[in-house]
Amino acid sequence: MPVPLFDLSRLGPRVDEAVKEAALRVLGHRGYVLGAEVEAFENDLTAYLGGGHAIGMSSGTDAQLALLMAMGIGGGDAVISTPYTFFATAGCIHRTGAEILFCDIDPTTFMMDPESLRSLLASLKRDPRGFLLSPKGNRIRLIVPIHLFGALCDMDGLGAVAAEYGVEILEDAAQSLGAEYASKDGVKKAGLIAPTSYVSFYPSKNLGAAGDAGVALCLDAEMAEKLRRIRNHGMEQRYYHKVVGGNFRIDAIQAAVLRAKLPFLDTWNATRRTNAATYREAFSGAGLLDRVTLPAEPHLASGLKNHHIFHQCVIRVPKRDAVMAHLAEKKIGCAIYYPVPLHLQECFAYLGHKPGDFPVSEQAALESLALPIFPGLTGDEIEEVVGGIRAALS
Numbered sequence: 467m468p469v470p471l472f473d474l475s476r477l478g479p480r481v482d483e484a485v486k487e488a489a490l491r492v493l494g495h496r497g498y499v500l501g502a503e504v505e506a507f508e509n510d511l512t513a514y515l516g517g518g519h520a521i522g523m524s525s526g527t528d529a530q531l532a533l534l535m536a537m538g539i540g541g542g543d544a545v546i547s548t549p550y551t552f553f554a555t556a557g558c559i560h561r562t563g564a565e566i567l568f569c570d571i572d573p574t575t576f577m578m579d580p581e582s583l584r585s586l587l588a589s590l591k592r593d594p595r596g597f598l599l600s601p602k603g604n605r606i607r608l609i610v611p612i613h614l615f616g617a618l619c620d621m622d623g624l625g626a627v628a629a630e631y632g633v634e635i636l637e638d639a640a641q642s643l644g645a646e647y648a649s650k651d652g653v654k655k656a657g658l659i660a661p662t663s664y665v666s667f668y669p670s671k672n673l674g675a676a677g678d679a680g681v682a683l684c685l686d687a688e689m690a691e692k693l694r695r696i697r698n699h700g701m702e703q704r705y706y707h708k709v710v711g712g713n714f715r716i717d718a719i720q721a722a723v724l725r726a727k728l729p730f731l732d733t734w735n736a737t738r739r740t741n742a743a744t745y746r747e748a749f750s751g752a753g754l755l756d757r758v759t760l761p762a763e764p765h766l767a768s769g770l771k772n773h774h775i776f777h778q779c780v781i782r783v784p785k786r787d788a789v790m791a792h793l794a795e796k797k798i799g800c801a802i803y804y805p806v807p808l809h810l811q812e813c814f815a816y817l818g819h820k821p822g823d824f825p826v827s828e829q830a831a832l833e834s835l836a837l838p839i840f841p842g843l844t845g846d847e848i849e850e851v852v853g854g855i856r857a858a859l860s
């Protein structure tokens with residue numbers, strides 16, 4: 467039985483109808499750029515998150531670039547992130563002219579961990595003014611931890627290290643809208659844990675648009691104003707440009723579609739968690755727990771149900787490529803997120819990294835395999851995926 471990696475049609479006719487109605491409404495009034503549809507979505511999103519400011523953007527990538535521009539990150543600065551993730555994070559840092567400094571990941575969670583951040587920061591020197599400098603002499607301004615696959619980083623731990631060394635945090639919540647974190651100051655939703663953040667609404671994300679869209683999130687009203695300006699070529703009054711920005715505007719049609727889908731998000735995230743639990747039972751039933759490493763759930767003990775929203779179900783498995791080939795033969799969808807760690811990407815050859823520089827990220831890239839987990843996936847399909855893996859390993 468073939469199993470798709472992802473299938474949006476499984477969201478069902480009710481969602482399809484709501485999406486079509488929203489899109490047709492915009493086609494009807496022809497208010498395509500910014501305006502009431504965008505504001506309504508931004509307001510619904512901040513209500514859902516329980517605070518903050520939301521600035522709709524053309525993509526998650528553009529939201530991050532706009533945030534870096536708003537923070538004034540550029541030449542002479544350095545930004546720390548991890549090599550095992552989607553390209554966007556490092557790509558945006560490069561585009562501002564800042565230096566990218568990588569920090570290896572935690573082997574169980576795949577994310578930035580406070581101890582490796584601390585040892586990286588502790589290895590750096592300060593200039594006479596007290597600013598922390600990269601080995602190339604750029605000022606360390608910011609860290610960008612990534613909540614990977616729907617799980618959350620140790621934000622309290624990272625926050626403590628960042629504060630100790632005087633660097634800011636920008637949170638990549640591209641994959642984790644709806645996840646909740648029990649911080650030392652109470653429960654917070656991903657996107658509002660750090661002072662600034664961004665989410666992606668790429669169609670396969672937990673909340674997906676009908677095309678590209680994203681949002682920048684922040685706690686500070688002045689930062690929100692800056693981001694609104696940067697989103698629209700630095701304009702407040704038309705054709706008067708206060709600062710240089712870009713065209714980072716979210717389409718009104720995407721805002722309307724996202725607003726129609728937002729009320730379903732918690733149910734979809736719950737379905738993803740149920741699917742993860744079904745995988746756990748199936749892998750255990752198949753006697754594979756000694757060979758397959760299931761996704762870590764770093765904040766399970768918090769007792770919050772949304773501690774992990776399983777944007778992806780990424781397992782680690784030996785002989786990954788052979789397992790993948792076997793699944794492909796049986797038409798069972800799976801994928802590698804991410805096959806080449808960022809420090810070894812061709813476009814970053816100028817950074818001078820070599821294999822072995824970030825061994826934990828490199829190992830993750832060799833062993834990880836993403837399995838279908840989308841809402842609407844059936845228990846039989848999960849059994850089929852696990853059966854395929856058992857056959858490949860036997």
Ligand SMILES: *Cc1c(COP(=O)(O)O)cnc(C)c1O
Nearest residue numbers: 525526527552554640666667668
């Ligand atoms: C999807 C994603 C992005 C970029 O979002 P786009 O909307 O595709 O530009 C950034 N970071 C991570 C971790 C992502 O998964």
